Amino acid sequence: MDLQSGPHGEYGRFEQILSQFLLKSLHIVLDSRVPSIRPRSGRGRLLSGAQSKKNDKWFSLALGDRPSALENLNFWHRNLMEPMVIDIILVQETQSDQDMYVSSGLGTVVETLIERWVVQCESGSPMGFHGDSSASHKKTYKKLIILLRSLYSTMRLLPAHRAFRKLCLSSKGCDFDIIYKVSSFSAPFSRAEEETMKQYGFVPVDAPQGRLSISVTYRESLSDFNLETSASFPPQIITDYVGSPATDPLRAFPSTDKGFCATSVPSRGMQSPSSIPFQRPHSWTGGLHRGAPLGRTLPLGGSPPAYPSSFGQYEAASSPSDNYRFQNNRHSNHHKATSFDDYQLSPPFSPSPSPSPSPSPPTYLSSGNPVQNCTRGESSPVSIPHPMLGRSPRYLSPNLSDPNRNSLPPLSPRSLKHDPSYQDSPSGIRSGRRSDLTRTGDPSPGITNYYFGQKVSRDSKDDSGRFSGLLSSSGSPRVGLSRSSSRFSFQDDLDDSDFSCPFIVDDVDTPETQARQNVDGNKASEFTSQTFGVGRKSQDAAVGALVHMLRTAPPLRQDSSCFSSRSLNPGLEGDAGTASGFFLPRKTSDALEELRVYKEVKDLLLSKSGARFVSKEDTTG
Amino acid sequence: MVAMGFDAGRRLVVGAWGGVGLEGDWTTAGWGEGVEVAGGILHTILFHRALGLVRPKDIDLELFEITYVQCGDTELEKKIDEKIEQFIDRVEKHPNKKNQVCLSFYEVKNKQPSWFTNKVERLHWEQWNINLNVAQHPKTHSGKSHHSKVLVDPGDSALEERSIRRAALETSLREVLFQIIKFVNEKKDHVPSIPNLEGVSFPYEITISSSSDSAFGMDMFKRMLQTGHPTMLS
Secondary structure (H helix, E strand, C coil), X not given: CCCCCCCCCHHXXXXXXXXXXXXXXXXXXXXXXXXXXXXXXXCCCCCCCHHHXXXXXXXXXXXXXXXXXXXXXXXXXXCCCCCEEEEEEEXXXXXXXXXXXXXXXXXXEEEEEEEEEEEEEEECCCCCCCCCHHHHHHHHHHHHHHHHHHHHHHHCCCCHHHHHHHHHHCCCCECEEEEEEEECCCCCCCHHHHHHEEEEECCCEEECCEEEEEEEEEECCCHHHCCCEHHHCCCCCCCCCCCCCCCCXXXXXXXXXHHHHHHHHHHHHCCCCCCHHHHCCCCCHHHHHHHHHHCCCCCCCCCCCHHHHHHHHHHHHCCCCCCCCEECCCCCHHHHHHHHHHHCCCHHHCCCCCCCCCCHHHHHHHCCCHHHHHHHHHCCCCCCCHHHHHHHHHHHHHHCCCHHHHCCCCCCHHHHCCCHHHHHCHHHHHCCCXXXXXXXXXXXXXXXXXXXXXXXXXXXXXXXXXXXXXXXXXXXXXXXXXXXXXXXXXXXXXXXXXXCCCCCCCCCCHHHHHHHHHCCHHHHHHHHHHHHHHHHHCHHHHHHHHHHHHHCCCCCCCCHHHHHHCCCCHHHHCCHHHHHHHCCCCCHHHHHHHHHXXXXXXXXXXXXXXXXXXXXXXXXX | CCCEEXXXXXXXXXXXXXXXXXXXCCCCCHHHHHHHHHHHHHHHHHHHHCCCEECCEXXXXXXXXXXXXXXXXXXXXXXXXXXXXXXXXXHXXXXXXXXXXXXXXXXXXXXXXXXXXXXXXXXXXXXXXXXXXXXXXXXXXXXXXXXXXXXXXXXXXXXXXXXXXXXXXXXXXXXXXXXXXXXXXXXXXXXXXXXXXECCCCCEEEEEEECCHHHHHHHHHHHHHHHCCHHHHC
């Protein structure tokens, strides 16, 4: 800044200094308290234009681009001697005593003044007018530099700074916001406010034309507000969302879908987390951000479409024509209404111990949340009786850490029919002997990826939670395990007794299936496809076809793959309940015959593979 | 606790700061507290006296919920880090001494070169004396070197005690920073004119000194009185 030259006289020079001093003070205060005021470029180091760079050098304190709101402060030039009052207001939505979900987010918005900065130039200085005004200007300017440095440092030592940092650093939304109000007068505090506020004043700078001072009245403690961020709450799994097993008996497993969404939505829903603190408009758009992506996009990256429009509202609200009162959308009813409407979207994804979602979220979800629908569409209808589920944990435990996964039922053939690639899944089934469980844990990315893709397009009644649970885990390994486990359990039943198929056999291509029994795992997929084709008709038909195939299967070969290929039928997995029915019609002679066959195989395998067969024998019993 | 005044040479001297004692054995974060405190104080002072163009940088202390401001000058940061490291070494070598960090700003006055000297004269116009008392943890072996052992009983009580100490230290540090800001604003007339420089506008120096051996002896005597050495009680 050049103090030596200027288009005006001495007072003009001082006016220039004073004007820049007010702007710089306002810039410091807003930049240190209101995250949304920051330019989109972030911290604001990038300056646009030579004039911006020049302005930024005032008082030797480079802060970056001035917020756009400051550019509307032309009114300050009208009367620089009027004080500039900057109110920093904490906006927080308080919940009623009722359930927060029941209230649908329509809590009471509480605005609390936490800081009031007063920057002013009191006319009439005891110093009087000095002849050597240039030197006095230099001295004044130097002192103002120190004063503004002190202001900058003090902003970071006051209690409100912590709230500001929480707001900036929180990528998952906060339950509060900080807004500002700039005016030329200060409303008196209430007695209650006075009791909680403290005052601090910087040493004023005496200039020939007046005394420049900065003072602050600040709230000594913000602990009463319980300022927390969503990040402080761990994502919680809501198990009784609409469509969950808790609400639908057919859904046989507790879903991690909500957990998946709950974890992913906040992370993804933070809409370019790094930019939210700097882009967010002044108040409740933090809630907007949380809720917006629910219906917008899939995880990872949705930015709230409401944001740009709302930001536009704030720009309009910052018109200086409002009697010098600059408010950032705070008193905009429309904005508030919009905020609340959108804020309703946030509760289901804000962690809450309550198992009951609010009315708003279920409505929203059922109205077409693509995530929900897609996840829902991914898994097939679960008509697998519970006994099958009970067997699952045994086989799932090696690779599972989530208890929810243990109860994952295998996918029914009905879903599989839509999924050609899913026919590859029996790769896990093919090697589904107990000893091969670890191998079934081998990820089959194709399946997982497919399901994830299907998440968008499917639209069946399957439980999304199960699918999401699959994805949230190691993915296909669980699929393979669940399948193999259920198949294995059925295999156990078959081992025990002979049976005749009580089921309707629909379009069972027995010769084809028989021909494929001796092939390796790759061709077993075709076998599986056939099975799936059977399953199209009904699960019972598929079961019946499988039973028929097993009964007509050739004796076991020495090759272990042959042993597993015989029972390749995912549809059987869902047949735990019917498996029990197989025992009834079998004759003892059939069972004995089968036992003899197995003993022969056992002896053969023992001689070949030694201990491995012994382990199988123990399990196949 | 900071005192301030002008000495005979019209230098603003900020008195010793002895209100904060750092306690803790060397293996815990207590020593880290000292580093953060020293850095925070030095940078805060310099931020208010480096009147060239700066791009402020917020620094969040790790051990305290305090944010202070640096000038954003890498050279300055490097120099301060070196000085703090020297201070650490000094304290480690002389754990029972009172060590002081002195930050002073000066003007360079070219003396009229004479036959014997051609040096320039430094006219210090402001001096900050910062006393950092580092005390051994009472549970550790007193009088030992910096290789003192870990707490004998690092149970919950020790952790709680440490957290209490740290909270008190944080409060004290915040108060000190406020006082520094107050002082730098109260006395500004003595600050020289700002040269056309960026960042650190005025030359400065940071010196580290320790209390004399006589003072060390007095400290030992006081410690003996406090701990009730058998020889003293008899």
